[in-house]
Amino acid sequence: MTRLIADVAVLGGGLIGSWTAYFLARRGKRVVLIEKGVVGAQSSGTNFGNLRLQGRFPGQYPLSLRAQDLWERLEDLIGDSCEFDATGHLYCAFDEAERDKIDHYAEVSESYGIRIEHLDRAQLKRRFPWLGRKVIAATYSARDATANPRLVTPAVARVAKSLGVTVVEHCAVREVRKSGDTFHVDTDTDLQVECGHVVNAAGAWALEFAERFGETAPLFPAGPPQFVTEPFPYFITPSVQTVDGSVIARQIPRGNVILAGYPRTAADPILNRAPVPPVKTLAAMECLAEVVPALRSCHVIRVWSGIEGYLPDMLPVIGQSETTPGLIHAFGFCGHGFQIGPGVGLCLSEIIVDGHTETPLSPFAIGRFQQEIEVSDKFKREFDAVRKTP
Structure with a gap:
């Protein structure tokens, strides 16, 4: 021993x-x-x-902001940026009820000093013309970021x-x-x-x-289904998330699109497995094509998940x-x-x-x-x- x-x-x-x-x-x-x-x-x-600030539980903001400051100094702390990228984050609404939700989330974020832009359909079309017509409004947080987990x-x-x-x-x-x-x-x-x-x-x-x-x-254990597509011409700079969680997507500079297709999937912590059923992959890609129509022809090249507690x-x-x-x-x-x-x-x-x-x-x-x-x-x-x- x-x-x-x-x-x-x-x-x-x-x-x-x-x-x-x-x-x-x-x-x-x-x-x-x-x-x-x-x-x-x-x-x-x-x-x-995702290093998302907007849309969090209000009582978590002091912790979240402290963490974001550390993320922004990641290379100084550990000598590696780990692909940290201040991409910004679009929170997208499909209808008026969802618009009310993201506006409420934004108000909470703004009360903690986070700058949020409120964008209507016309503004979205000018700034992010690749978004599908299903998206009627969005909030944008420039400080939100991503890193490679x-x-x-x-x-x-x-x-x-x-x-x-x-x-x-x-x-x-x-x-x-x-x-x-x-x-x-x-x-x-x-x-x-x-x-x-x-x-x-x-x-x-x-x-x-x-x-x-x-x-x-x-x-209880569950797994977040994750997918990555083949490389595609790079045009999506912010992370994109829908209020209902059906699309959480980002494109990396190499061109691949990473997609989280919620709802979660079953996981088995005893066997240490978190399989992703094929139906989830298909459903997630259909949802992605509605939000970003240009990705309709993208092919998924890898699917994975992990085990986390809820x-x-x-x-x-x-x-x-x-x-x-x-x-x-x-x-x-x-x-x-x-x-x-x-x-x-x-x-x-x-x-x-x-x-x-x-x-x-x-x-x-x-x-x-x-x-x-x-x-x-x-x-x-x-x-x-x-x-x-x-």
Whole structure:
């Protein structure tokens, strides 16, 4: 058996865990990052790569803006831009009810100092003539951006390792227990870590660790279907998203179009599989052709997904355990974790090192599930769709 003494054990080598380890190492903490597979293999590395500010839960904006500042300094932080690109983001409406939604989202964004442009059909035709006639209005946020999720988490983990973090891959955590002020983390590779803090950033697998300490959440696994087309002449500069989520698309300078075709698909965290049914690919491309008619003839060349955790209010769990001092949770990001990832890692490092963070995290407390919560309409739609997935 190999025994390591550390200040913090981070369970899960996704974006959240890797950023947390990185910021802790910068504060001089001894960290062991444990990943059951390879770093960034699940939703952290297989998501759309959207760094979207507009349209977020209002209580998340302080965290989201803090994260965006870190994204904008990514190359200074880790020495790699990871294809960060301030593309801007178009939020598109198909009817007046959806126009009201994006106008409301914009008002919330603007209240936090984010500049939003409100565009009608005539303005869209002048600035983005490639949009289909189905789009009657849109809001545009120039600060929104994208990055390559396949590159980011491994890059952050590499820098964390250079700062002294012990990164252990292909190592599943079997037991976490606490004796006095010390946590004991046992794994299937005979590695044992003794530490003062544990960060539960295990994604769709996080619930088993929370429940060992008397806490729970109604987490369920699903996969975000993702597609990429063959290269096409480059003409779409911003990310494009519809209010109903049927189209979330961006074109990279090489010409390929990346598309997220929601609703999500079923996922199996036990078998570690998140297959994408062909019918979803066809439906997503049909929707894309309505929004961007010029892409009607594009061919899909690859389809993929990952496994991520969802919660009924479509908000993550972030913050200290309410039963066990030294245990910190960060899971259930509901498809929104890529943008806030570095901000979450920074906040968790502050909680561990300083005992608190100035960024408000109370809406994300795990204790909220001890009482009845309001179930998101989006969750209801997604959950029904996942259950019906063939």
